[in-house]
Amino acid sequence: MTSSAPFSNVTHDEARRWLHAGRRRLRAAELWELDRHLAGCGECRAYAAQVEWVAPALTTAMRARWDGAPPAPSGPFVERLLARAGRMSRSSAASRSRWSSYIPLLPATVFVVLAIVLVLNLGGQGGVLEGQTPAPAASVVPTLIRNVLPAPTLVPTAAPTAASLLNPGPALVAFLAQQANGAAEVMVMHLDGSGLLNLSHSPAARETMLAWSPDGTRLAFVSDRTGQPEVFSIRPDGTDLTQLTETAAPNADYDYVIAWSPDGTRLALALLPHEISSQWRGGLYLMFVASASQAVPGEGALLLAEAASDVRWSPDGRYLAYSAPDESGRPALYAAPGGGTPYSGLVNWRPARLTPETVAGEFNVYLGFDWSPDGTRLAYLESGPWQGERTAATIAPDAAARIVTVDPDNAWRFGEPRPAVLLETQALVNGIRGLTWSPDGATLAFVADEGGNCWHVFLLGASDTVLRQMLTTCFVIRTAMPAWSGDGRFLLFGAMDKSIGPAGLGLLDVASARQGSGTTPVVPVSGLSFLDHSPVVQPGRPLAPVCNLRHTVEPFDTALSIAAEYGADLGLLGSVNGLDENFTVSNGRSLIIPRACE
């Protein structure tokens, strides 16, 4: 009975091995697979019943027999042992001279000893004699790495071309756009609307979660095109689509959060189940890649933590910060070393808690976190306290939203996160998110709902804690975290706002807004219907600013006439505004006119 049952990827033999290992030793995914197998295999179910009935009986019987026989007290035992060790060392020295006179009799003695040994071992199974130097185990499975999962596994990917590295050009922005048929696709384009490309081309699949490799040569995303969510990577020109994970959890409803290590050698993956059950809790995984686009052959994924909902690498690659429930199931943030080389640094996987314990019956929720660019601090958004069970909790009357920074390095090494509260406000408690640190480390940006579904972008000085509201125009934010351009001049986000269109990407000029006063306009970048995930800016390249304009379609206007009027490229006009192949424009529609800054 070695073939795989039709209802499961697990063989009967594998299922029995898991039963032998014991349920409490299995990981969630294995338990899930085992139960799935047992549900469809009567013979294995009978065997499971036998093992799970007999095993406790065996343990009970052996405990009854042996637990009542305590060892002799250790003190006298140690004295006897030391005395024996001393005698042995003295006798071995003495024996060398005492027995030297018997050397001529040695051959006969050996013969007699061999004969006695032969008699004593007649019928025995051969092997080790008492007194023989004991052989340590031939191979010992290291227990330092908590789990090595067979899945997800890494699939090798091709190396980037030299040309793409030498001629980077302006940065691409990757985002998830909703198509006319309702499907989400992974899109990239330059800020001026050029180079718009559908990377995923999977109308039937659901794409979520984007992450550029640190060198900007690949984009990782999550897609359920194979039937369940998996992590893929692709070059920004749409070639070399590669599946990076193979998740052993079919039919489970989950998502991945992706974080590339800054050197591109590791991927941290938070596997986030949409419904946490006793059998399926997800986890934080680590995969090794030789470079941003090349796999380490034979390496699987390491399970670092049993649950995680978000993960972010420190910019120096030393630490992983992640959010996960604590022992009592309440939300918390943790940091642990991300490892310098494969496996080193993971030998002592001891996550340090960054967020404070709360009193019984209360908990805080964490709505986002980000590392400072120099990696010395981590800022997080906290809301609470909340009271009651997680699924039916109510916010406490004195609850507030807080922005706190901590020192993860100190927390890990000395157990002291050294928190500093930068902002505490009850006004924004109902909606605050998208905390992100500016590239120069001077500013923290976040978005907040001040009521009435009016969202604004706020900037908070990281050292002077001056709070600035950057937008006075009411708009509906559609992004979890605004993205900074590499030079820190711009913030890019998805939003719904009349100035942008029904939904789209908007660009906020932070640098000029800091110097000016009053409201800061959002430059519409794309009228493409935008989904509720963060746009991500290709690293290592300048984000060319745009000075797009807006035109409201009037009677007798055509796309061609509008393009001619502004000197714009017709194709670009169509792609930025998501026009159909006939460039149909309807009367009264507000179109984005792509235009470079002068």
Place this chain on the structure above:
Amino acid sequence: MIDHSLATLIDNCQAGDDHAIGELVRAYHPAVFRLALSILDDPAEAEEAAQDVFLAALRALGQYRRAAAFTTWLYAITVNLCRGRLRRRRARERLGRVWAALSLSGPPRRAPLEDHAISREGAAEVWRAIAALPEPVRLVVVLRYYHDLRLAEIAAVLSVSERTVHNRLRAAHDRLRGKLQPKVEDP
């Protein structure tokens, strides 16, 4: 990987520090004794075996590879030495039977642990089923269900593959099914 304090302790033991040796032995003596007892089923002999184990381990400390768990290494020594004792015991019993046949004095009686140590009749019956298992199979059962070792640890202690451990556990369950099934199926 071993932690720093254990590494220091081992270094000091190798240097012949009696205090360190005492500390190491005190830390691991209960576990070694318990393992020896579960193989030999004789407290007095288990105590002697534990002495042998520590003497052998102290001599072989230089061979200990620190990437491995220290307990696994110590357990491997314990199992090897106890199996040697079991073989000697079997040989003695065989000679005893021969002697008894010649002298009509009856076989040497050994009652290391009285069966009344088992409080319940059911447990006694289960123990008899365990005792009747072949030694290699019984060892795996003892390590898995009494010492609660992982399959990989059992494989390392016995110097066999995990596949072998799995097969022996399966053989154990197959053998025990016939003997225990009527009992365990009783409500």
